[in-house]
Amino acid sequence: MADETDQIFNPAQKVAKVSHCSSMEQYKQLHEKSLKNPEEFWGEIVKDFHFEQNVTGKFLDYNFDTTKGSIFIRWLEGAKTNICYNCLDRHVAAGRGDQVAFYWEGNDPADVERVTYAELLKEVCRVANVLKAKGVAKGDRVAIYMPMIKQLVVAMLAVARIGAVHSIVFGGYSADSLAERMVDAQSSVLITADAVWRGAKLIALKEIVDDALKICRSKKLDVKLSLVVRHMRTVTGPQPATNGAANGNPAKRTHFDDQGNYKVGWDSNVDVWWHEAVEGASADCPPVWMDSEDPLFMLYTSGSTGKPKGVLHTVSGYMIYAATTFKYSFDYHPGDVYFCTADIGWITGHSYVTYGPMLNCATSVLFEGVPTYPHTGRFWEIIQKYKVSKFYTAPTAIRTLMKFGDDPVKKYDLSSLAVLGSVGEPINPEAWLWYYRVVGDSNVSVVDTFWQTETGGHVITPLPGATPAKPGSACFPFFGVDVALLDEEGREIKGEGEGYLVFRKPWPGIMRTVYGNHERFETTYFKKFPGYYCTGDGAKRDKDGYIWVTGRIDDMLNVSGHLLSTAQVESALVEHPAVAEAAVVARPHSVKGECLYCYVTLAEGHSFDATLIGQLKTKVRGKIGAFATPDYMQLAPGLPKTRSGKIMRRVLRKIAVGDRDFGDISTLADPSIVEVLFQHRPQEGKV
Numbered sequence: 001m002a003d004e005t006d007q008i009f010n011p012a013q014k015v016a017k018v019s020h021c022s023s024m025e026q027y028k029q030l031h032e033k034s035l036k037n038p039e040e041f042w043g044e045i046v047k048d049f050h051f052e053q054n055v056t057g058k059f060l061d062y063n064f065d066t067t068k069g070s071i072f073i074r075w076l077e078g079a080k081t082n083i084c085y086n087c088l089d090r091h092v093a094a095g096r097g098d099q100v101a102f103y104w105e106g107n108d109p110a111d112v113e114r115v116t117y118a119e120l121l122k123e124v125c126r127v128a129n130v131l132k133a134k135g136v137a138k139g140d141r142v143a144i145y146m147p148m149i150k151q152l153v154v155a156m157l158a159v160a161r162i163g164a165v166h167s168i169v170f171g172g173y174s175a176d177s178l179a180e181r182m183v184d185a186q187s188s189v190l191i192t193a194d195a196v197w198r199g200a201k202l203i204a205l206k207e208i209v210d211d212a213l214k215i216c217r218s219k220k221l222d223v224k225l226s227l228v229v230r231h232m233r234t235v236t237g238p239q240p241a242t243n244g245a246a247n248g249n250p251a252k253r254t255h256f257d258d259q260g261n262y263k264v265g266w267d268s269n270v271d272v273w274w275h276e277a278v279e280g281a282s283a284d285c286p287p288v289w290m291d292s293e294d295p296l297f298m299l300y301t302s303g304s305t306g307k308p309k310g311v312l313h314t315v316s317g318y319m320i321y322a323a324t325t326f327k328y329s330f331d332y333h334p335g336d337v338y339f340c341t342a343d344i345g346w347i348t349g350h351s352y353v354t355y356g357p358m359l360n361c362a363t364s365v366l367f368e369g370v371p372t373y374p375h376t377g378r379f380w381e382i383i384q385k386y387k388v389s390k391f392y393t394a395p396t397a398i399r400t401l402m403k404f405g406d407d408p409v410k411k412y413d414l415s416s417l418a419v420l421g422s423v424g425e426p427i428n429p430e431a432w433l434w435y436y437r438v439v440g441d442s443n444v445s446v447v448d449t450f451w452q453t454e455t456g457g458h459v460i461t462p463l464p465g466a467t468p469a470k471p472g473s474a475c476f477p478f479f480g481v482d483v484a485l486l487d488e489e490g491r492e493i494k495g496e497g498e499g500y501l502v503f504r505k506p507w508p509g510i511m512r513t514v515y516g517n518h519e520r521f522e523t524t525y526f527k528k529f530p531g532y533y534c535t536g537d538g539a540k541r542d543k544d545g546y547i548w549v550t551g552r553i554d555d556m557l558n559v560s561g562h563l564l565s566t567a568q569v570e571s572a573l574v575e576h577p578a579v580a581e582a583a584v585v586a587r588p589h590s591v592k593g594e595c596l597y598c599y600v601t602l603a604e605g606h607s608f609d610a611t612l613i614g615q616l617k618t619k620v621r622g623k624i625g626a627f628a629t630p631d632y633m634q635l636a637p638g639l640p641k642t643r644s645g646k647i648m649r650r651v652l653r654k655i656a657v658g659d660r661d662f663g664d665i666s667t668l669a670d671p672s673i674v675e676v677l678f679q680h681r682p683q684e685g686k687v
């Protein structure tokens with residue numbers, strides 16, 4: 001029997017019938033037009049948006065070639081708009097103010113809320129006025145560190161409305177990481193919440209913020225406002241019975257007073273309750289009209305040096321790209337209910353929880369919780385409850401839920417589903433097929449969307465009404481995206497082959513710079529292959545032209561869809577006095593995709609025991625966040641280095657999986673270290 005992953009899955013009939021793009025011929029025509037005549041292609045799309053002023057200069061101008069000068073990308077020169085206006089006012093003015101923008105599902109299923117476009121507009125204006133009154137102006141950076149609640153959407157839109165730049169930091173990052181990002185962006189205003197339940201775990205956001213602000217002050221960043229949402233008042237915490245704590249939830253004992261109120265530390269010089277501030281604020285706030293290339297937001301992503309990069313996106317290009325990819329990749333139509341499980345703290349949440357759906361006036365589910373709380377059918381329960389038609393999640397979530405078998409899925413009526421999306425890492429064909437067959441009942445289109453924080457929106461993706469999908473392949477480029485594969489020497493690989501995944505010309509959503517460091521932008525993405533944007537991923541093209549992204553080819557790893565750099569983790573480890581040197585590699589993991597495998601060389605006089613391993617894990621969590629906790633820790637009496645001192649990581653990756661097929665190790669200064677390291681491998685399941 002042929003390998004079933006070679007199978008082709010045609011678009012579901014129910015999707016193709018109504019699709020914006022319902023055949024490969026149509027896709028090819030549109031794609032060709034988008035490359036040959038971007039002005040005509042995007043010029044049509046631009047008409048759907050409100051521009052206070054139309055393009056006066058060049059529609060597109062750019063340089064992708066470092067040998068010809070500095071890299072720049074400019075779309076829609078001279079045009080003026082505001083993305084918040086396009087997400088809210090435009091729809092309200094068109095009579096759609098009463099449409100639900102979000103159904104909010106709290107961590108606890110008892111906590112639900114709905115909010116319309118008109119209600120959001122009022123709340124956004126109020127918060128915008130609060131920020132203005134505190135002196136926040138166009139171009140200022142506002143940090144946001146919040147749970148998945150309505151106020152997070154309000155906060156980002158309020159910031160965008162007044163022309164300030166939001167810098168959202170995922171609510172799972174540690175105080176160190178939050179402070180590092182605030183200092184780099186010089187964000188003197190922060191919006192946060194008191195705390196949040198994530199499953200049965202309490203995340204004390206305000207406490208983390210207080211620690212972060214101390215670090216900011218020590219680095220001479222004077223934070224003038226911390227606007228705090230009182231969230232704990234309005235939500236239900238896990239009960240002792242559900243979290244298994246016999247004597248009551250331990251978090252509840254330490255963080256709550258006798259009346260059950262959540263306790264927070266308060267510095268009245270900076271802390272202001274959100275609800276008190278908005279109470280007296282006007283619900284009228286005119287938007288600031290922004291130039292196309294004015295900054296919209298920055299979002300930090302891992303960099304191979306270990307220092308995160310502030311990826312900067314600008315207003316018009318990002319807006320039309322987020323909106324268009326949302327419309328086509330999910331084949332969005334009015335009446336759909338859309339549910340993306342990503343946290344807004346990551347780019348997926350920016351583009352496909354907030355901006356893409358709202359620019360299309362969509363109705364979405366905003367989910368605060370985790371897939372397995374209070375039971376493993378939570379996603380499916382939500383899909384049934386709201387009759388979700390378009391669903392978007394990550395392979396790591398799919399693999400987690402697959403482990404519980406088909407029963408938790410089959411308990412629910414999921415017949416409303418039409419398109420299932422995947423994002424964040426390569427999806428293994430087994431997970432793809434389970435998603436399609438069990439969740440989608442073999443009557444959906446699955447879209448494996450490849451993209452990056454840097455690309456702003458999908459760059460390689462099937463279109464659900466047009467593309468015959470192959471499980472594990474992201475298929476073909478989106479409109480405006482010109483894909484090439486290069487070999488090590490920068491020669492283009494035509495037809496079948498494998499190489500560096502690069503793009504030839506800019507699409508509207510591409511990042512414009514690394515905040516405060518344009519040179520780093522040029523070096524990271526353009527220096528290696530002049531004339532191309534280099535993704536840092538490898539990819540294969542098969543005989544039918546399908547693109548298969550194979551994963552990172554730099555020192556980055558992808559844990560549960562979150563990019564981390566090995567350098568970032570190594571620098572956390574070597575901060576511990578017992579560690580002389582550390583090397584970190586990725587090891588395949590059945591649920592997370594990849595996990596962290598750390599080699600540590602100890603300083604004189606320390607021993608490698610359970611206490612030290614515990615401390616090292618805590619160190620990494622504290623420096624980065626819980627999602628970066630290493631799975632494996634191994635003692636390394638030495639590291640495999642070349643004579644010039646470079647660590648040969650491919651050898652470490654082999655040892656991590658117990659594979660002795662090392663290839664050529666003759667260039668190592670001391671080849672015998674490889675066997676020593678092999679002998680020190682931790683036993684399976686132990687660290």
Ligand code: PRX
Binds near residue numbers: 426453561
């Ligand atoms: O390696 C690719 C992987 O995730 C990286 C981008 O990570 P980040 O900027 O955090 O954005 C994640 C959400 C867009 C890519 O360089 N990646 C993302 N989606 C896919 C993927 N790898 C394979 N297939 C995908 N669909």
